[in-house]
Amino acid sequence: MxxxxxxxxxxxxxxxxxxxxxxxxxxxxxxxxxxxxxxxxxxxxxxxxxKIRGATNKVKQVVKDGETYVTAASSGNHGQAVAYIANKLGIPATIVIPVGATLSKVNAIRAYHAQIETCGTTSEERLPRAMELAKLKNGVYIPPYDxxxxxxxxxxxxxxxxxxxxxxxxxxxxxxxxxxxxxxxxxxxxxxxxxxxxxxxxxxxxxxxxxxxxxxxxxxxxxxxxxxxxxxxxxxxxxxxxxxxxxxxxxxxxxxxxxxxxxxxxxxxxxxxxxxxxxxxxxxxxxxxxxxxxxxxxxxxxxxxxxxxxxxxxxxxx
Structure with missing residues (x-):
């Protein structure tokens, strides 16, 4: 705790x-x-x-630890926050979003130069994919709250x-x-x-x-x-x-x-x-x-x- x-x-x-x-x-x-x-x-x-508060605290720490790539699973505020701070720190990020995500939110994530991958419609589908991408590319998955x-x-x-x-x-x-x-x-x-x-x-x-x-x-x-x-x-x-x-x-x-x-x-x-x-x-x-x-x-x-x-x-x- x-x-x-x-x-x-x-x-x-x-x-x-x-x-x-x-x-x-x-x-x-x-x-x-x-x-x-x-x-x-x-x-x-x-x-x-x-969300930018927690995302910044986490991503800055993993970059300090030597990580060079992050992922997240979110079409909303968490995805935008991770994309923003990753771009700010100069490391690539992939945000896994659901099918049919709101265009304004997708555009916001894209504006922070993150890669976007679409996967399913539920968090139960998105989270494993974001974790898998992090593992495949020797990166770190950034969780939304836990x-x-x-x-x-x-x-x-x-x-x-x-x-x-x-x-x-x-x-x-x-x-x-x-x-x-x-x-x-x-x-x-x-x-x-x-x-x-x-x-x-x-x-x-x-x-x-x-x-x-x-x-x-x-x-x-x-x-x-x-x-x-x-x-x-x-x-x-x-x-x-x-x-x-x-x-x-x-x-x-x-x-x-x-x-x-x-x-x-x-x-x-x-x-x-x-x-x-x-x-x-x-x-x-x-x-x-x-x-x-x-x-x-x-x-x-x-x-x-x-x-x-x-x-x-x-x-x-x-």
Missing amino acids: IGLTEVQQARERIAGIINETPILHSGQLSSISGNQVFLKGEHVQKTGAF DPFIIAGQGTVGLEIIEQVQDVDVVVVPIGGGGLISGVLTAIKETNPSVKVIGVEPEVANDTYLSLERGEITSVEATATIADGLRTSQPGNVTFPIVQKYLDELVLVSEEEIRSAMFFVMERMKQVIEPSSAVAVAAVMYGKIRAQNKKVVCVVSGGNVDVGKLGDVFKDLK
Whole structure:
């Protein structure tokens, strides 16, 4: 299990590559919830999401160890992050993406000069292929979340929040595979244990919720939640024990609540965020966070959306 030292080392390692992202205050969210509500703006991070933190920490380390080629399996934020940092460090990368991947995401990966290979439609197909390519070319596969260097890199979000929001009371974090939440938990709980950290999952992608309830890693069936970055089938073997140890609470939000929160932030705050980010805002908007008169920070994990499909996202929104 990683600790605060590893997160602090990650911060030093990724300095000069990633941005320290801003804290945004929302008067309307504050009024709605009865708290002082802030958004941690990872949607304006390089490559448009927090993933660049962990990817940079991991890839810089393997390059230091003498590796000269990396692979990843992702059509989204992780793939873009690995492609970006590999290009920055001058090593080749191959990103394995699914058939029918969103063109805007494919173009973003290609813009960072990574090779692209298409394989199947599920992560169960992509991951083995990315691992196989790494082995064939004497390279390293970069996992999306279940790795100590990835977790430590994501934990730097927590260090920034503690410094940027004086006397923060509650931090609300989206949960997918658990890399972000486990990193943030480590940074915050080992800096100031009194800060409450709450995780949020979609109701239809509640693998961590069920795992915590049963006390063991539990899988769920494939889901079509709009929060595509949170479509993992189960928590990671490395991330889950950290979540078990430190997480104060986990709440669930509906698809309608996610879409409403995303629309609210775009309309009222003029910020484009992706559905996976909106789960944290939804938890605050819809009273899932049991807090009053507290300083609450929602981690807005990314802003990579296909603008051409926003009409479909908000279609029939009540």
